[in-house]
Amino acid sequence: MTLRPEFYHIHNGEQAVLPFFDSEYEARLAVLRANLEAQDCSVAIFTSMHNIAYYCGFLYCAFGRPYALIVTAQTTVVISAGIDAGQPWRRCYGDCLTYSDWQRDNFWRAVHHVIGLGQEIGYEADHLTMAQCAKLDVFLKPSRRVDLAAATMRQRMQKSPAEIALIRHGAQVADIGGYAVRDAVQLGAREIDIAMVARDAMEAEIARRFPDAEYRDTWVWFQSGINTDGAHNPVTGRRLERGDILSLNTFPMINGYYTALERTLFVQDVDKDSLRLWQANVAAHELGMGLLQPGVSCAAVTAGVNRFFEEHDLLQYRSFGYGHSFGVLSHYYGREAGLELREDVETLLTPGMVISMEPMLTLPKGLPGAGGYREHDILLITEDGNERLNAYPYGPDFNIVG
Numbered sequence: 001m002t003l004r005p006e007f008y009h010i011h012n013g014e015q016a017v018l019p020f021f022d023s024e025y026e027a028r029l030a031v032l033r034a035n036l037e038a039q040d041c042s043v044a045i046f047t048s049m050h051n052i053a054y055y056c057g058f059l060y061c062a063f064g065r066p067y068a069l070i071v072t073a074q075t076t077v078v079i080s081a082g083i084d085a086g087q088p089w090r091r092c093y094g095d096c097l098t099y100s101d102w103q104r105d106n107f108w109r110a111v112h113h114v115i116g117l118g119q120e121i122g123y124e125a126d127h128l129t130m131a132q133c134a135k136l137d138v139f140l141k142p143s144r145r146v147d148l149a150a151a152t153m154r155q156r157m158q159k160s161p162a163e164i165a166l167i168r169h170g171a172q173v174a175d176i177g178g179y180a181v182r183d184a185v186q187l188g189a190r191e192i193d194i195a196m197v198a199r200d201a202m203e204a205e206i207a208r209r210f211p212d213a214e215y216r217d218t219w220v221w222f223q224s225g226i227n228t229d230g231a232h233n234p235v236t237g238r239r240l241e242r243g244d245i246l247s248l249n250t251f252p253m254i255n256g257y258y259t260a261l262e263r264t265l266f267v268q269d270v271d272k273d274s275l276r277l278w279q280a281n282v283a284a285h286e287l288g289m290g291l292l293q294p295g296v297s298c299a300a301v302t303a304g305v306n307r308f309f310e311e312h313d314l315l316q317y318r319s320f321g322y323g324h325s326f327g328v329l330s331h332y333y334g335r336e337a338g339l340e341l342r343e344d345v346e347t348l349l350t351p352g353m354v355i356s357m358e359p360m361l362t363l364p365k366g367l368p369g370a371g372g373y374r375e376h377d378i379l380l381i382t383e384d385g386n387e388r389l390n391a392y393p394y395g396p397d398f399n400i401v402g
Helices: 022-038 049-056 104-116 130-140 149-157 161-184 191-209 225-229 273-292 296-312
Strands: 041-047 068-071 076-081 095-099 121-123 144-147 217-225 243-251 261-267 354-357 360-363 369-373 377-382 384-389
Touching: 022 041, 022 049, 022 144, 022 149, 041 104, 049 068, 049 076, 049 149, 068 104, 076 104, 095 104, 104 130, 121 130, 144 149, 149 161, 149 369, 161 191, 161 217, 161 225, 161 243, 161 354, 161 377, 191 217, 217 225, 225 369, 243 273, 273 296, 273 354, 273 360, 273 369, 273 377
Parallel strands: 041 121, 076 095, 121 144
Antiparallel strands: 041 068, 068 076, 217 243, 243 261, 261 369, 354 377, 360 369, 377 384
16 A cells, blocks of 8 residues: 655755855844743744745745744754645755645644644744634644744844845846836836736846746736726736826845835826826825934824825825835735834834835825825835935936836
């Protein structure tokens, strides 16, 4: 009879070049292990893409299957699905144990094999579902569960020099996508055609700069006319017309790290009402970038931009917060919510944080200047202020095109 193991090792081929040197992962794990010790936890089990990628470099693609990273005082072990064969081991810092599909819950049997019973277990309460939490209790019988979600998020919010170097590349690649959009705009062109040109330009540049990486999930949102009213509206086949408002949104992913560039443009000309709104949003953008200083709270930055819009009778057209952290999978696959420019976030900005400024005004159809006005830059908080990492120009002087 053919052997059908519940789990097994598959060390197939040679280990690949990881996104960062081993020393980077060791430094991250040292902080984590100190946190585990402070909370009297003997082991951590992470199930989110964010923390698994952050602590070991492996970025999974679930397709309905669970994945995990187990961290003890001495070891790190990825728990991966058999459908991926040797790729998780090749792309992780540490070891990898693979579970089979022959029997339901082999994932938890593999986890049990590594962790055992009765441990004080750290986990992510904001990611593990109630059903999976129940299975954790059944298979591992922990003496105690400790939620590590907030602590690990705070660690990810503070970027290392190696992360900052990678994010710089990402911002530059986003700019390349922006220039590709600008060059492709012409009357009658479809949104989808322009978006594909920019996506291809960014993916080619990522492959040139990072020849050893995995390439995935780089994309472009390019919206026109009524489609600009939402920041995350999908691309369509709408054809561009003279006087259209446009929204350029480029999102490269490099080794699991997202960056972005977003700009308002117009096709060939802009009417006076639209120009007034565009200029007001650009002014708010510049004000907001100036407010991003070490020691200032996210709430205070938000209040400052709110005051500007209130003074110009535009605050009612703001649709969401003014910015957020950028890092591992931020923010398409979830946010580092402790670092967001909102009224209810009191986090103080500190050097090493990377955050966007992205004010948006949306005026509904029927109002003068109707459309969505959006600018977006990524900034690094420094010891004496901030550094803007995007370089693509914003505003009417450069972005009336076609």
